[in-house]
Amino acid sequence: MTTAAAPARTRVLSQARFEAITLLRNGEQLLVAVVLPVAVLVGLVSTTGISVGSGRRVDLVVPGVLALCVISSAFTGQAISVGFDRRYGVLRLLGVSPLGRTGLLAAKATAVLSVIGLQLAVLGGVGLALGWAPVWSGVPVAVVSVLLGTWAFVALALLLGGTLRAEGVLALANLVWLVLLALGGVVVAGSELPGRFGPVVALLPSAALGDSLRVALVHGSVSLSDWGVLVVWGVLATALARRLFRWSD
């Protein structure tokens, strides 16, 4: 058979670029991905009304805001884009194009990681400008946390975006983002929330991601229990998404 398709790498990178540009061109998405995290960062650093724990305020807030960025792109952004792409038949069309279903998943993973990389650079830069002094030796550990968190939240996004109606996905993905921001242990650690929330919040992927980033970038150490929580969420959501995901609406 003749070679009719472009090489696999070209196809995946081309789709990843297309998806990343689409995400960055989307105003609402940019708001959730960059503008709101910057607002949360500046707001929490320059006020003292909300307790973020003991230590330098900026050092505790920045890792949490980085976790918020991961949740914005990996969960909210992906759930919404998958929900609507499914509704408009985009997943079906790309599935029968040379890209295929596997190529589409690889491209989405690449696009999400690129956008998260960009967000972390912007937010990290703003943090440094505000006086953030991370423990640099904790950065490799933080990278692992970001990758595990991305996996868990993308899997949850596929589970949500691949099963509900697009409007439902839109409403729920934004609502979950807001609830996790307020009560999910992302920027305000579970230990700083009213007592009865603590034990439940610790089991959420949002708190596991936030806490593991704080432990890495404030103390330079690894929190295996938080990684464990992220892996369990990743495995469960991946298994459920594999069973329940529907390619068409």
Place this chain on the structure above:
Amino acid sequence: MPPAVAVHGLAKRYRGVVALDGATWSASPGRVTAVLGPNGAGKTTMVECCEGLRRPDVGEVRVLGADPWRASADHRARVGVMLQDGGLPNSARPLPLLRHLSSLYAAPADLEGDGGLVARLGIGAFGGTSVRRLSGGQRQRVALAAALVGRPEVAFLDEPSAGLDPHARLDVWDLVREVADAGAAVVLTTHSFEEAERLADHIVVVAAGRVVAEGTLAEVTAGERLEDRYFALTRKAVA
């Protein structure tokens, strides 16, 4: 020449409801094959089995000699698909989208040249407008360009001229004819007798999950008007 699309004894049920009940037909290279049939007759299911979007319960589908279910990327590159719901991302703009899709192919069609798809289908006029702001007919033309951008050997087009004004419809017919004349097997589903009469070399009439007639226009109509013959064939099958 062997058929580009060969469907034999195709059956498909959805939760016990019969969608296809042993359909058999074929489409040849260099010809336009029109699939006609009432809504719910099984046309879409049949074409989706050929595109690899659905897996038949019973029967065999061969497209360019291969089983379309889980077919290779090279196979998918040789088959162009225009879906009824378009399959276009709402926030994308037509020109960047088509440029992107063409990058998925080793030897894509001319897109933006003088005789390219964009010029032929008049897409340039709205090439920078997001898909969500396009009219139905404009989306239709972008979806057709997306199906043809890989210079397919087989093209499945779901109602390619539905909702178009008469000029655009003629443009689409000319283009489809040209693609077939260049050697591709074009399979289009339609509700338009005019489209079938003017464009089709081969006609397949589907009713209640079965193929009730297949052949050239003259063979299918047997001297009657296509419209009359169609109603006679499909009423009988439904009753």
